[in-house]
Amino acid sequence: MAKEKKGVRLEHISKIYKDPKTGKNFYAVKDANLEIEPGSFVTLLGPSGCGKTTTLRMIAGFESPDEGEIYLGDEPINALTPNKRDTAMVFQSYALLPHYNIFDNVAYGLKLRKMDKNVIKKKVTDILDLVGLQGMENRMTNQLSGGQQQRVALARALVIEPGVLLFDEPLSNLDAKLRVSMRTEIRRIQQEAGITAIYVTHDQSEAMAISDKVIIMNKGLVEQISTPQEAYYYPNNQFVADFIGEANFLKATVDAQDMVNINGSKVKCATGSLAVGGDCNVVLRPEGASLSDTGMLKVKVVYSCFMGPYQDYHVAVGDTLVKIQDYNPKNSKIYKVGDEAYLNFADNTLYAL
């Protein structure tokens, strides 16, 4: 599958739809600027209705953007129909051709390219091996399990050796276990084939597990483009912080560079470029703090529950409720509802917005 890898670039891409109820136009995607590196695995992530599918369908060519230009490699592709674009899409509903067997489904794109029969046979067999479906060539699509159908959809997209693979929530129809093993599989195959992949999901753990980069969207706007780690530790804003993992927000003021004042207590915290003296919100991940009898920030326990790997606390900081997950509770003191305690923050876990 040695083929030139292609990147994708979106420049000021917007898509306008008409709301069928009110009849008003609105931006489903607004001014998206994305640069997707050749060979990388990028995930579009965001809540339902934020414009992920729309973005993906514009790249595939099923929708036309209202503003901006899309490039595949260096070629502008706005005016190309889907069949002329070097992309292949894996659909959420698999979209296998129900009147063909597995072999013909996978061979469909190759036949369109008028390849030699023997070449087709070899390619199909190879790709079915790759996705672990050897020997199933003659089954009809409805004789496969959901996971197997998913693999056929993947094989069908891979076999035509597209420059870019597009996935629209390909795993959402599968059960949780299969989802985890399939996503590892997809990642493995993508890396083996070295194809650029753009993957849509609203499952943040899926996104973090497989992506080189995540693109977080909300209401048509791109909120952040970064590695999963960056998005988790240095979210651009409250939306991203809240969407990627769980987050508590503590009201604070910036005391000095990398020092904030929460409820009267001075705490070390990365403040980035925030102005000294101004108000800020400190992002605290539930696993980023633990409770003890002494420490930095005085709190009152309002909820305490043993969860196995961790003790789940809700504690009140002033009038803000904070969720804390204290891992390995066996080694530490367990606080009961009504107890007073102190929060201790692990190093490098706080981030002020």
Add this chain to the structure above:
Amino acid sequence: MAKSQSASLDRKKLLGDPIMVTTIVLLIVFLTVFILYPLAILLVDSFIGDHGLTLDTFKRVMDLSNFRKAITNTLKVGFVVGIASALIGLLFAYVEEYVKLRTKFMGGLFKVVSMLPVVSPPFVLSLSMIMLFGKAGIITRFLLKIYDNSVYGFWGITIVQTLTFFPVCYMMMKGLLKNIDPSLEEAARDMGASRFKVFMTVTFPLILPGLGNAFLVTFIESIADFANPMIIGGSYDTLATTIYLQITGAYDKQGAAAMAVVLLVITLLMFVVQKYYLERKSTATLSGKASRERMLITDKSVTLPLTIMCSALALFVIMMYICVPFGAMFKTWGYDFHLTFKWIKLVFTKYKGLKAFKDSFVLSLIAAPITALLSMIISYLVVKRKFKGKGFIEAVSMLAMAVPGTVLGIGYIRGFSGGLFGSGILQGLYGTGVILVIVFVVRSLPTGTRSGISALRQIDKSIEESAYDMGADSFKVFMTVTLPLIKDSFLSGFVTSFVRSITAISAIILLVTPSYLLITVQINEFAEKGSYGIACAFATILIIITYGSVLLMNFIIKHFGTSRRIKVKE
């Protein structure tokens, strides 16, 4: 916020697809020339006189007392037939959905009734009505000893049309009743309402818009019907027959055009109300799929009378159909009941039965695949594609549904006898088999398109998109994905269009030339003359053909159809 860029990109993408563009253009030309143009020419004919715009032609035909009478006659018949058909249809649907049918026999009866509208040639019921209840009718003359009973006129038409059209209402009402959530009715039952009370206060209000819809659909069918009033109307003329006589008897083409406009306006009004108001409303009130099985009525005092009523009616209709082949085999109907092949022999020897059979068969067989393919293409474009002109294509092909055959026939005469706009272009079509085939296609297009559209809506759009995405162009997608997936719909469109064509008369009778003998035209001719034996013999051939084709289609779908092998994902 302007959507101009996406619109222009969509246009560019479309233009990059020459087969698509050609198809759309050809389709628009076809629909314009063969549906819109003939109707437009009627307007021109009736509004434009020697000195420009005028209402003179209308004044003239409105002054004809027989025309005014025809209008009231038509509306009267349509109204009564509409109500009767809707109610009988409701009765059948109610019995099927709510009453426990014990026997296989009953199930079979209902199935036959539901199939009748598909296979029934138009005037079969009129013929048998005359043979059962007319002057020489078996029932009137021999059983009841009434020697001068007249079936011609208002009641004849009304009864025959009702029996012809109620199965359609039955199928419509059945669809509605099926979708009523049983818990709605059970809640009312729980609160102590009687069955009848529940029906009147819960079920009936829910289906009222649907009932109105069924009424209007029948109303339109009734006023557009030509064959039955022609044979059993006697001196009771309706609009369709009056228009026919105006052109074939009085040779008044302009007057006929004006009359056709009147008929068209009535049907179009009804159609618009039906399509855009009632059809929407009739489905909106229902909550979709029934959540679970309905408790069927088992109470004998309810089931018995209902079942008996339905069976009696169904058996009566079936008897009327059976009557026709016998009419072809009795020596002299009503007088001499010796079996004979005289009529059938006469049909093939003296009356060129073989040619009639061949002409009808071949022309319909040419029209059928064209119609089926065309309606699948239209459905595909309407459901799956976005482009300018789509609204036009959808509207015009649906419009054809509301155009009575007689009106279309007059439109073709006026529009094509001198070529397009009298210019001589396409004049060569007139009087040939080609124009007959085109009429067949136009007449069956709306039904085919409707079934294609509903079949395509079932198919997840991503299936076609995936093929498109892998590199297939629109033509390839249509041929390798869409068409195979709606094979059943295509097949049934093929057969329906074949049956509709071979049984068509209203438009065809105005356009056929002596070089083509069509079975339906022959039946009409001999029934008019009172030669019922010959008419019955022709009709029997027709019934055998239509019934045979439907059986064949069912067989093919059952054994080779797509739906058995593939369950298309939602």
